[in-house]
Amino acid sequence: MKKTVLITGAAGFLGSxxxxxxxxxxxxxxxxxxxxxxxxxxxxxxxxxxxxxxxxHDVTKFVHVPGQVDYILHFASPASPIDYLKIPIQTLKVGSLGTHNLLGLAKEKNARILIASTSEVYGDPLVHPQSEEYYGNVNTIGPRGVYDEAKRFQESITMAYHRFHGLETRIARIFNTYGPRMRLNDGRVIPAFIGQALRGEDLTVFGDGQQTRSFCYVDDQVDGLYKLLLSDYSLPVNIGNPDEITILEFAEEIIKLTETNQKVIFKELPKDDPLQRQPNIEKAKEILGWQPKVSRSEGMKTTFQYFKSLSKEELFKSEHKDFSKHNRS
Known part of the structure; x- marks a missing residue:
């Protein structure tokens, strides 16, 4: 019989x-x-x-899946600042209650579970590049704390289930990922820059643009996650591309890629926005035999073509999801 995998957050970018x-x-x-x-x-x-x-279904409610489940991948969570700043309570609940429910399901089904953690557990890092042994520099009560702490708790309860119940668990610390199916107006840097360029707007850089990010193409990311799930390693593993670039340099790359003549404008850096992001992926190389294969230039061409194919209605509409009913409890 075919093995069954449950993927939460399935209609999202990475989940899909x-x-x-x-x-x-x-x-x-x-x-x-x-x-x-x-x-x-x-x-x-x-x-x-x-x-x-x-x-x-909302995984913060009791989760039931009939029949055998062999693997669970927990990717249900807001992942962009625009989302988790609008729905902070739901973000905390999906990282805590949702993870608890899915760990319970994994225990019931005797399934292996991989949880999607994030480089945000490192906060605004004082160590560069970030390795899995670094414990982070996180503001628990800042605006980003709802996402950072949800993911840190998620890792803690996952390891508790692993150690106390002997559950087969895997933890992926995901760094900036990009590719087709990203939401155009979700606030993340790549869709924001490409959307502005396609609309003929100036590109918005926060701070002085010297903060860095390391972008991993979605195909590489998915391959790393797949290999981690099937590995025998239970501690956190960074899955990302160590090719680091400043945001200002990246804005200039976008202008060149889109063949537009937009200017770069600068705005105030948001509170607790990380100044450096670069994964140390030695563990992934050694344990999984994994490292990224798709260059940023190659991946960005494909991503740009995806956004370019969107209708004018999609390109010019603002993000207007109604989150009010999800933010009351």
Whole structure:
């Protein structure tokens, strides 16, 4: 019989690509999403597939999946500052209650679970590049704390289930990832820059633009996550591309890529915005035999073509999801 994998956050950017990967590898896939930030158009091409099933469900509520479940990938969470600043309580709940529910399901089903952690657990790092042994520099009560602490708690409870219950767990610390299906106006740097360029707007750089990021193309990211799930390693592993670039340099790359003549304008740096981001991926190389293959120039060409193919309506509309009903408890 085919093995079954449950993927939460399945209609999101990374979750949808993971659905594609596991379908291609011959698994039966159950995709779960409450569609707060996800979009069904990311997975609608899978609805006609016999081995794909979609469940519209909020994982902060009790999670039930009938039958055998072999693997769980927990990717349900807001992942952009625009989202988790608008729905801070839901962000904390999906990292805590949602993770607790899914760990309980994994225990019941005797399934292996991989949780999507983030480079944000390092906060504004005092160590560069960031290795898994670094404990971070995080402001627990700052505006970004709702996301950072949700993910740090997520790691803690996952390791508690591993140590106390002997549960098969995996923890991926994901660094900046990009590619097709990113939401155009979700506040992350790549869709923000490309959207501004396509609309003929000046590119907005926060601070002096000397803060750095390291961008990993989605195909590489998914390959690393797949290998981590099937590995025998239970401690956190950085999955990202160590090719570091300043935001100002990246803005200039976008202007060149899009063949536009926009200027760069500067605005005040948001509170607790990390000044450096670069993963140390020695563990991933050694344990998983993984490292990124897609260059930024190659990945950005594909990503730009995706955004360029969007309709004018999508290009010019603002992000207007109604989060009010999800932020009351």
């Amino acid at each position: 690509h993971l659905c594609d990967k596991f379908m291609a590898e011959g698994y039966r896939v159950v995709g779960m999403d409450n569609l707060i930030t996800g979009d069904l158009k990311n997975i609608e091409h899978l609805f006609e597939k016999e081995d794909f099933e979609f469940s519209h």
